[in-house]
Amino acid sequence: MRSRTVRLAVATVILAAFGAAAAFLVSSEKQLRTIAASASTFDVHAREAVDALADVRAAEEAYLVPGQGLPFWMHKVATTVDVVRPNIAGLRQSSGSTAALSALVDADAALTEFENIDRRAREYMNAGQQLMASDVIFTEATQTAAAAGHQIEGARVAERQVADSKSAAIRRSEGLAAGGAAAFAFVMMLTLVPRPRQDDAAGIAATPESEEFARVVARPQPAPAKHEPAFPADTPVSPTGRIRMTTSPVLKAAAELAVAFGRVNEAGELERLMARTADVLDASGIVVWMGNSMGGDLRPVVTHGYSSQAVSRMPKVARGADNAAAAAYRTGELQIVPSRPGFRGAVVAPILRADGCVGALSAEIQDGGEIADGVHAVAAIVAAQLGCVLPEAPVESLNDVKTATA
DSSP, X not given: OOOHHHHHHHHHHHHHHHHHHHHHHXXXXXXXXXXXXXXXXXXXXXXXXXXXXXXXXXXXXXXXXXTSOHHHHHHHHHHHHHHHHHXXXXXXXXXXXXXXXXXXXXXXXXXXXXXXXXXXXXXXXXXXXXXXXXXXXXXXXXXXXXXXXHHHHHHHHHHHHHHHHHHHHHHHHHHHHHHHHHHHHHHHHHTTSOOOOHHHHHHHHHOHHHHHHHHHHOOOOOOOOTTSOSSOTTOOBOTTSOBOOOOOHHHHHHHHHXXXXXXXXXXXXXXXXXXXXXXXXXXXXXXEEEOOTTOOXXXXXXXXXXXXXXXXXXXXXXXXXXXXXXXXXXHOSOEEEOOBTTBOEEEEEEEEETTEEEEEEEEEESTTGGGOHHHHHHHHHHHHHHHHHSOOOOOOOHHHHHHHHO
16 A cells, blocks of 8 residues: 555544543443452451451340350440441442341341340349240350341352452453454555555566566665575565565464453353464463452463363462562562473463563473564463453451461
């Protein structure tokens, strides 16, 4: 295509496509952060309600302990119930799941029933009938409070599942947007490849004078260096002497992988794409390590070419570890592990998002191919697509950290 105006128009369309995709990705990331914040708030409030119900059970059982102040524990039970009830009401208002809302309604009903049972236990205690009170407290009251806690915990789990489902759907949309923009740009760039004019080619073939003139006045090309040819012998050349632009197999395979990642809907499809990626890279094994933007440990989430026993023995990798996966995770740059006698080389590409590096794609490359530019490019493209498809690993809770420290 020789028209400068058309070239500028095509370039403008490509930039517009990438701009639209970028705007969509920014909006999607904001939506993902909102969903994550809402789910985290719901999770915290639900855990607080469950802990408060455990305190209510313990305080009510203290009615029967000799030497304890009965008015103090009765007041504590009443005030704690007054805290749990508005907490459940707030959870019902913020719930976005039908299952969670139903569980919270049952928890509210169980809390009301607990109050009635507690009222009976108090009457028995005030009447000096501790045996009757203990029977009510350790059977009816304990079971009712536990049922309310189970309902709140079920609501928390259901709400988390809904949030994860929404996040996964948004990630798939982001993958489709990024893959579609890349495919569109690739197709539009093919239209910019210059082609010889038919009338020029016909004129050169028909008139020997023109051919002789062109041969005489043609500007000599500089001789290539001795150690590298001007271009491969099988490179196609047009009648005017220009090298025709062709699509390399690596570029075509990378484009097909990018489009395929944009259509991923389930884990099985992702595993098949890992097998295709291994074929393109000539890799004997691939591991997708996922962490999070907070710097959590890397965990293997998708593998290809390794046995289930080998995968089960793969440990978590800390961000500060001394290996290529951790280095790519820390720096956000592609790492190369050179091959040596008896050991294959490897390429590790960082999985990047707008808020930082969240993982790494490692591939064991056969026959010393880890130094090839094409291998590096395909690994980087696949890692970029994985950043749009896979969710981050969850951040470890404070309780988990305390348990591990203990």
